[in-house]
Amino acid sequence: MSSVIYDRVAFVGLGLIAGSMSLAMRRDGLAGETVGTARSAETRSVAAEINLVDRVVDSAAEAVADADLVVLAVPVGAMGAVAAEIAPHLKPGCTVTDVGSVKQAVFDAVLPHLPTGVHFVGAHPMAGTEHSGPRSGFAELFEDRWCLVVPGPEAAPAAVKRLETLWTALGSSIGRMEPKHHDLVCAVVSHAPHLIAYTMVGVADDMQRVDEREVINYSAAGFRDFTRIAASDPTMWRDVFLTNKDATLEILGRFTEELFALQRAIRTGDGDHLFDYFTRTRAVRRGIVEAGQDTDAPNFGRGTAKE
């Protein structure tokens, strides 16, 4: 049985990530009280109706009052404005964290607003779905996943440890990183793959010669998985690419070089190149399955292609 880690937790933003954190905290008794707010009256009303947090309030200023932990769970591009709004209302000595998918840009936008004595500790749960909004959260989202923790320059070690204790209690393993390194790692494992999925689905959509029904009916696992990724929230992903520009462009540059090499191997009939390349990438997949980060069940554990 877990015990209370923070007496009062405030969520600014009540979507997939905040909702999942709040539900898990309630299930396991990790917070004395959870308070939350969102930008729109509609989200606040849904959150209250489904009891997503203990108390829904109308403004971020109200939410953070007397909170021991403040969780910024809005798109990366909105973090700075939210930080400016809450700064005068923060409890001295509290911890402010974010769950944004990019870290250097969040540091740049948030840190200048925070008063001395407030501990800023960034966090990025490497867990998510293509769904968003207050109804999309579920308590198990972070189980057996990683949470990347990126401490701010002034954060006390005890504040960092306490946030890590929370993420461990939510079911995640912890990886500590510097903001720029975080952004590069995420460009490789998440941001560039999302852009490639968006592109592939866009190409299929553009191909007038392929009937829409053909794309839907015959979509084998490969394309179907691209469409799942490409259904992710447009605001969130717009902000990710605008704020993790350098690392994403670096990875896309390398990706393009590799793609040209594969293109050339296909044109010249260089089967050895293709075979060796695919053998290497298959080993990467095996490593992910062995690390328990995915299932090796055929078709990702889905029973039939229609599910």
Ligand code: NAP
């Ligand atoms: P979400 O379900 O779309 O929820 C976003 C929340 O932010 C909503 O409550 C929304 O309010 C609010 N919001 C949107 N724009 C805003 C603005 N300009 N100012 C103030 N509030 C605003 O998003 P999410 O998936 O939970 O993502 C939240 C954060 O987690 C993002 O920074 C994202 O990068 C990060 N993250 C996401 C995933 C993922 O897979 N989804 C994984 C890891 C980290 P309304 O509903 O009222 O519009």
